[in-house]
Amino acid sequence: xxxxxxxxxxxxxxPADVRRRQYVIGVIADVxxxxxxxxxxxxxxxxxxxxxxxxGEEGNQLIFKILKRGDQASSGEADLALRxxxxxxxxxxxxxxxxxxxxxxxxxxxxPVWRADRPARGRFREFYQCDVDAVGSRAMTxxxxxxxxxxxxxxxxxxxxxxxxxxxxxxxxxxxATSGVPEALHGTTLVALDKLDKIGRDGVARELRSRGxxxxxxxxxxxxxTAAGPDMVxxxxxxxxxxxxxxxxxxxxxLAELEEILALVGSTPAAGRVRIDPSxxxxxxxxxxxxxxxxxxxxxxxxxxxxxxxxxxxxxxxEEVPACGISLGLERILVVMGERGMFPPEAARPPADxxxxxxxAAGVTDALALAATLRRGAGxxxxxxxxxxxxxxxxxxFKHAASRGMPFVALSGEAERAAGTVAVKDMxxxxxxxxxxxxxxxxxxxxxxxxxxxxxG
Amino acid sequence: xxxxxxxxxxxxxxPADVRRRQYVIGVIADVxxxxxxxxxxxxxxxxxxxxxxxxGEEGNQLIFKILKRGDQASSGEADLALRxxxxxxxxxxxxxxxxxxxxxxxxxxxxPVWRADRPARGRFREFYQCDVDAVGSRAMTxxxxxxxxxxxxxxxxxxxxxxxxxxxxxxxxxxxATSGVPEALHGTTLVALDKLDKIGRDGVARELRSRGxxxxxxxxxxxxxTAAGPDMVxxxxxxxxxxxxxxxxxxxxxLAELEEILALVGSTPAAGRVRIDPSxxxxxxxxxxxxxxxxxxxxxxxxxxxxxxxxxxxxxxxEEVPACGISLGLERILVVMGERGMFPPEAARPPADxxxxxxxAAGVTDALALAATLRRGAGxxxxxxxxxxxxxxxxxxFKHAASRGMPFVALSGEAERAAGTVAVKDMxxxxxxxxxxxxxxxxxxxxxxxxxxxxxG
Numbered sequence: 001x002x003x004x005x006x007x008x009x010x011x012x013x014x015p016a017d018v019r020r021r022q023y024v025i026g027v028i029a030d031v032x033x034x035x036x037x038x039x040x041x042x043x044x045x046x047x048x049x050x051x052x053x054x055x056g057e058e059g060n061q062l063i064f065k066i067l068k069r070g071d072q073a074s075s076g077e078a079d080l081a082l083r084x085x086x087x088x089x090x091x092x093x094x095x096x097x098x099x100x101x102x103x104x105x106x107x108x109x110x111x112p113v114w115r116a117d118r119p120a121r122g123r124f125r126e127f128y129q130c131d132v133d134a135v136g137s138r139a140m141t142x143x144x145x146x147x148x149x150x151x152x153x154x155x156x157x158x159x160x161x162x163x164x165x166x167x168x169x170x171x172x173x174x175x176x177a178t179s180g181v182p183e184a185l186h187g188t189t190l191v192a193l194d195k196l197d198k199i200g201r202d203g204v205a206r207e208l209r210s211r212g213x214x215x216x217x218x219x220x221x222x223x224x225x226t227a228a229g230p231d232m233v234x235x236x237x238x239x240x241x242x243x244x245x246x247x248x249x250x251x252x253x254x255l256a257e258l259e260e261i262l263a264l265v266g267s268t269p270a271a272g273r274v275r276i277d278p279s280x281x282x283x284x285x286x287x288x289x290x291x292x293x294x295x296x297x298x299x300x301x302x303x304x305x306x307x308x309x310x311x312x313x314x315x316x317x318x319e320e321v322p323a324c325g326i327s328l329g330l331e332r333i334l335v336v337m338g339e340r341g342m343f344p345p346e347a348a349r350p351p352a353d354x355x356x357x358x359x360x361a362a363g364v365t366d367a368l369a370l371a372a373t374l375r376r377g378a379g380x381x382x383x384x385x386x387x388x389x390x391x392x393x394x395x396x397x398f399k400h401a402a403s404r405g406m407p408f409v410a411l412s413g414e415a416e417r418a419a420g421t422v423a424v425k426d427m428x429x430x431x432x433x434x435x436x437x438x439x440x441x442x443x444x445x446x447x448x449x450x451x452x453x454x455x456x457g
Numbered sequence: 458x459x460x461x462x463x464x465x466x467x468x469x470x471x472p473a474d475v476r477r478r479q480y481v482i483g484v485i486a487d488v489x490x491x492x493x494x495x496x497x498x499x500x501x502x503x504x505x506x507x508x509x510x511x512x513g514e515e516g517n518q519l520i521f522k523i524l525k526r527g528d529q530a531s532s533g534e535a536d537l538a539l540r541x542x543x544x545x546x547x548x549x550x551x552x553x554x555x556x557x558x559x560x561x562x563x564x565x566x567x568x569p570v571w572r573a574d575r576p577a578r579g580r581f582r583e584f585y586q587c588d589v590d591a592v593g594s595r596a597m598t599x600x601x602x603x604x605x606x607x608x609x610x611x612x613x614x615x616x617x618x619x620x621x622x623x624x625x626x627x628x629x630x631x632x633x634a635t636s637g638v639p640e641a642l643h644g645t646t647l648v649a650l651d652k653l654d655k656i657g658r659d660g661v662a663r664e665l666r667s668r669g670x671x672x673x674x675x676x677x678x679x680x681x682x683t684a685a686g687p688d689m690v691x692x693x694x695x696x697x698x699x700x701x702x703x704x705x706x707x708x709x710x711x712l713a714e715l716e717e718i719l720a721l722v723g724s725t726p727a728a729g730r731v732r733i734d735p736s737x738x739x740x741x742x743x744x745x746x747x748x749x750x751x752x753x754x755x756x757x758x759x760x761x762x763x764x765x766x767x768x769x770x771x772x773x774x775x776e777e778v779p780a781c782g783i784s785l786g787l788e789r790i791l792v793v794m795g796e797r798g799m800f801p802p803e804a805a806r807p808p809a810d811x812x813x814x815x816x817x818a819a820g821v822t823d824a825l826a827l828a829a830t831l832r833r834g835a836g837x838x839x840x841x842x843x844x845x846x847x848x849x850x851x852x853x854x855f856k857h858a859a860s861r862g863m864p865f866v867a868l869s870g871e872a873e874r875a876a877g878t879v880a881v882k883d884m885x886x887x888x889x890x891x892x893x894x895x896x897x898x899x900x901x902x903x904x905x906x907x908x909x910x911x912x913x914g
Contacts, residue, residue: 036843076533386493
């Protein structure tokens, strides 16, 4: 007997889970479509070399690798790997299909990714990402539209209290350079700084030392990162940063871009939510410009994160193509929505609107025909109809319908068949009516109209 | 520079592809919901032992295996594997979550599977399956409802000309037994017989010989498989099979079940489409009862296939739970629909309903605000709105909108901003109107009403 167990860190989604996930993904897709983003899907499996070297050393370790097949199977070597995020595949797609894609390509993508992380509460080895990216423009309109779209998603889902942290890799680079962190250590320094929330100032200081950053350079950087508390308003922060990047051209440009984004988001649903935060670093190595993160006050970690990566597509294409994107953390959003009771009634529904019971063996054909009639429905609207699969005690069939939350049971016994009627039981009200067979669908649909919003998604 | 190439046998789906796929999957999900099936999703990755030994020797070879990680990475061993079909994961789920699931569990599942097959025209290493299964009942109502649901999907998609081939593993078993094929060779014999379409009678005869089936036993089996041509009506076939299974209890029971299915489907959308076909074998080893396949006359291979597998869940649970299901071949359905021009207009749509052009640098904020207004729409209906990302020559922006098939372009230049209007260009008609800013969404929506069914999905 095989052990019946999902792989470690992987989850089955039973129907109620799937419906909640579909509800959230539906809202996300609807909003992103409204912003002119188009759907893209890429394979779960990529060539190993496509992924290696894109996520930094820690990322490389977490890639699931697939064994070579056929004659080479015994080598124990891998040539393929499971998708680790949706950004690198997008960069690969843009390079591979460049001629078929428009100059400005805006796509959203909702697919699972896999990471060989140690599973923990809320951390899985298979999880969905919902990414939205705009390829082809360096303009800050892109950042503003992305932040607007992501904000509209969160508002539509019922999040009222989120804040967007905004920073810029060039500003960070300038701050590191003027603090005396050698250029070659900028990447590793940012990875360490990204852990400030988790391991604190002393922890980051230790990690920076072990990564070879001199204390003398680390101190002013840590000051900058810890000074700007969450209460500091963006104007003060900009003034402070202006000092930190003074005389550094790329830094000054980055700061100007941050100010432009702040001005532009005023016309979008992100208005009033964006805060420049000099301590935002983001762990990924491919960011080159603006970086952003969406947080809610009572939750460690973020609901979304993203940034500009003008160099990544060039790693595949050989020619630089600017790009910027935001990834929504679907799993975290689902957890918070569950904990806060944010799912609307339509995110749950019974398996069917009506269950057709089977009176006796002679009535099986008739029950199937009744189900077909109810599914066709009335006036263009059809019902979702389940059929109890076999003749059984009627009490048992009603019990099954009740336990499954079926709003109605329809039954056509010998008497009903002779009279051309159907017995329709309203499982909520407990009432039962005899209805002409060809009127049964309309009768049930009308009853649904009366209890609008209760059970039919 | 990394090579920009999808892995061999794997495909990217660009927006137009995704929209066609979503259309078909939407129809499938809608119909299956109407039959009371609920959505299920399982992880792409399963424990290797969950999959091994379920698909026969040829199947085992085609499973993609995932390398162990961490300290064990250097061993070159695999402990995980990519999902090979949706049936074995369902069996695993039913065993693992038995107590949370209803006694009769009906689920549909639309997810990709992976097979390390040699890629060829129309054969991919990642492809979607659309499975619908009913767990918990031995009644033939299950088969009838499954065939009805799958038929309704195909009819709704526009397939008018399909036929359902129906057979039974117990009938096949009886035929093999009475022909003298030893019980232990039944499985391998069916795998060989399943190739009749591809390698012909002589090819199968050779393969049976090499698999150890005596010629004397193979001959009558091959006669039975080749005698019943597609023109034979089910009544004649039943009579012929009654002879073949005479005195074989399980075979007689199988034949009775086939007759019951034939009678029951008369009340479903599969009415008139089912044909008992003694030469249908199906390659998979886990089938125990009815087996079925949906074919269209001008297409080699099938659009769907399935059957009853009352033993598979028991391999995980230790206790037998009956089950039956049908898998639609999504990729093949898509290919045929494309070749036959079966996609309706709503399976294609432009990236947005309106593109907002950017008149000049001073107008960027205003353009974003205009986009927000249009997205909010009028009377509850919003527009899908793209914003050209940067100030550019107006001619170039219109050209971009035209090349992307945008139905409308909205523009707010200096004059329009002063007058509180928007210039709306109808890209199909070539007309341009000045519209009050707060009426622009309603104006465009009304124009969509006029050309109903052209561009808004």
